[in-house]
Amino acid sequence: MVSLLDIIGPVMVGPSSSHTAGACRLGLLARCLVGGTPDTAHIELHGSFARTGEGHGTDKALVGGLMGFRPDDERLRTALEIMEREGLQYRFEKTSLGDDAHPNTVRIALARGGRRSVMVGASLGAGRVLVTEIDGYPVEVSGNLHTIVLVAHDVKGSVARIAGILAEADVNIATLKLSRKQRGGDAFMVIEVDDQPREAVRDAIRALPWVTWAFRLDKVSA
Numbered sequence: 581m582v583s584l585l586d587i588i589g590p591v592m593v594g595p596s597s598s599h600t601a602g603a604c605r606l607g608l609l610a611r612c613l614v615g616g617t618p619d620t621a622h623i624e625l626h627g628s629f630a631r632t633g634e635g636h637g638t639d640k641a642l643v644g645g646l647m648g649f650r651p652d653d654e655r656l657r658t659a660l661e662i663m664e665r666e667g668l669q670y671r672f673e674k675t676s677l678g679d680d681a682h683p684n685t686v687r688i689a690l691a692r693g694g695r696r697s698v699m700v701g702a703s704l705g706a707g708r709v710l711v712t713e714i715d716g717y718p719v720e721v722s723g724n725l726h727t728i729v730l731v732a733h734d735v736k737g738s739v740a741r742i743a744g745i746l747a748e749a750d751v752n753i754a755t756l757k758l759s760r761k762q763r764g765g766d767a768f769m770v771i772e773v774d775d776q777p778r779e780a781v782r783d784a785i786r787a788l789p790w791v792t793w794a795f796r797l798d799k800v801s802a
Contacts, residue, residue: 600641602703603629604656605800606686607645609711609723610699612797614692617647620669621690627683629703630674642686643670651707682710695793709800717759717768723800725754725772730785730794734760734767742785746773749781766792 611617623642625633633639637656644659647666655662663670677685682702689698700713701721711721714729721727732738739758746753752774760767777796785794 600637600656601651601707602684602705602709603633603638603641603686604645604649604651605707605709605723606688606699606701606703606711607642608648608650608800609645609701609709609721609797610688610690610697611646611648613697613699613714613729613795614690614695615795616692617666617668618690618692621646621688622671622673624673624675624677624687624689626675626677626681626685626687629684629686639672642688646670646688646690707801714768717761719759719768719770720757721770721772721797723797725774726776726799727797728769728771728773728777728782728785728794729797730769730771731766731792732769732788733790733792734764735790738767738788738790739769741788742769742771745781745784746771746777749777749784751775751777751781 625638629638640656640659643663644653644656647659647662649655649659675687677687677700682704684703685700687698687700690696698715699711701709701711703709709723711719711723713719715731719729721729739756743753754772754774757770758767776799782794782796785791
């Protein structure tokens with residue numbers, strides 16, 4: 581079904597929904613993986629992002645998103661200057677992520693304090709985005725729902741225990757996807773939920789002895 585936003589695009593600052601609004605939303609999702617505005621970021625642009633992104637403000641939009649600015653925030657226009665004033669170290673590079681990568685794809689390696697993460701995502705048009713990889717694990721995160729992402733040891737009963745924590749907090753699961761690289765190793769879990777989970781829910785999941793780390797990803801769509 582085609583929505584009105586698919587036709588007229590999102591409310592935003594900038595000339596292009598894919599190069600500006602979508603890029604900003606990818607930055608917003610990435611910052612959640614380190615718990616806030618990263619101190620450093622290595623931003624690799626692929627395809628159309630690399631060829632025409634600067635002219636469409638993709639660099640400003642990505643940096644603005646990493647600093648927590650939404651697509652309609654006027655500060656996006658001066659995001660690079662704000663970044664420099666804040667002493668943040670962000671570096672851009674043009675690269676190729678392979679023939680299978682969407683033309684508007686970015687890989688963002690970021691660090692904040694002792695936390696580091698790498699995210700790959702694409703801007704699909706009309707402000708829609710899709711995160712396809714987090715820390716080497718294949719995922720599908722659209723930002724249309726509040727999301728919890730976590731890495732845990734592959735132990736029996738872990739999914740049931742985490743689902744129980746969410747149920748106790750009256751948080752309804754919309755989708756749950758789990759991937760692992762090997763049996764008994766680490767498992768990566770992506771849980772989309774209907775309502776924004778409180779920090780106490782995230783902290784309860786983090787406190788589980790087999791959970792390595794857990795973060796909330798904000799809903800970034802309109």
